[in-house]
Amino acid sequence: MGATKTEHFTNKHNAIATLAKALGHPARVAIIDYLLHAENCICGDIVNELPLAQPTVSQHLKELKNAGLIKGSIEGNSICYCIDEKAIAKMKTYFVHISMTLAKKKNNCY
Amino acid sequence: MGATKTEHFTNKHNAIATLAKALGHPARVAIIDYLLHAENCICGDIVNELPLAQPTVSQHLKELKNAGLIKGSIEGNSICYCIDEKAIAKMKTYFVHISMTLAKKKNNCY
DNA sequence: ATTTAATATTGCAATATTACGATATTGAGT
DNA sequence: ACTCAATATCGTAATATTGCAATATTAAAT
Structure with a gap:
């Protein structure tokens, strides 16, 4: 117990999850926000923007990358991280779909 | 350490997070999916749909409720849970906004 | 008032996440 | 080769999440 029972759920549900x-995590939302508005996307800047130590930021970047939300390319001795549009598109589609289905459905809670 | 430093982030970032x-969590995505398509939204049905014990499902429902994603009204001796459109709208707006901003931006990663 | 059905709460073990200091890696400039 | 700057990894402590058996609650039906 304690571990998520991933194998019991559909791929679709697991992917969204x-x-x-x-x-x-607010730090990761903040990172996305930063990447969305930054001109250049060097990681050092992100560390300065966030109230967290460098290893912690690095860990959060790793998680965003593993999930497919960002991608990074090495650029000299720094790294250019940026948002992966495909992941954003997936989430956008997911919420738009819920929104539309709900609109048609006449929600039955007060 | 180990606790998220919520107080260091903006309200907006915390709200999205x-x-x-x-x-x-896939179980919670599955619950939303179920509520989206179910005619009647009695919790017992959800327990039967999910590969998890009743207390676990109850806990997941509680978390969805605390986050504001669903709301529940007592209906006789069962409970009518349904999706809170406002929360979905917030997320939809968030991802639509990122999507639009990215489209204008010419993303600079390969 | 008792029973039954639906849901919630408690308590606890297993596991995951968060955060960071210390240390490693790697590329650029000297 | 050496140093410096940028980033990643390791190790580990604190905390949170997940899952469930046992138990409680509550409303309907008898």
Whole structure:
């Protein structure tokens, strides 16, 4: 017990959960926000922006990367991280779909 | 250490993270999916749909409720849970906004 | 009032996450 | 080769999450 029973759920549900989980921490939301607005996307800047130590930021970046929300390319001795549009598109589609289905459905709670 | 430093982040970032975190588990995504398609939304049905024991499902429902993703009204001796459209709208807006900003931006990663 | 069905709460063990100091790696500039 | 700057990894402590058996609660039906 304690471990998520991933194998019992559908791929679709697991995929959404993985992306959502990656955004389930304010530091990671802040990183996405930063990447969305930054001109250049060198990681050192992100460390300065966040109230967290460098290893912690590095760990959060890793999680975003594992989940597929960001991708990084080495650029000299620093790294250019940026948002992976495909992951954002997936989440956008997911919520748009829920929204539309709900609109048609006449929700039956007060 | 080990606790998220919520107080160091903006309300906006914390709000998105809270909603995302609530969806960061396949069981909770499955619950939302079920509520989206179910005619009647009695909790017992959800327990039968999921590969988890009743207390576990109850706990997941509680988390979705705390995060504001679902709301529940007592209906006789069962409970009518349903999706809170406002929370979905918030997430939809969030991802639509990222998507649009990215489209204008010409992402600079390969 | 008792029983039954639906749901919630408690308590606890297993596991995961968060955070960071210390240390490693790696590429650029000297 | 040496140093410096940027980033990653390791190790580990603190905390949170997941899952469930046992138990409690509550409303309907008898």
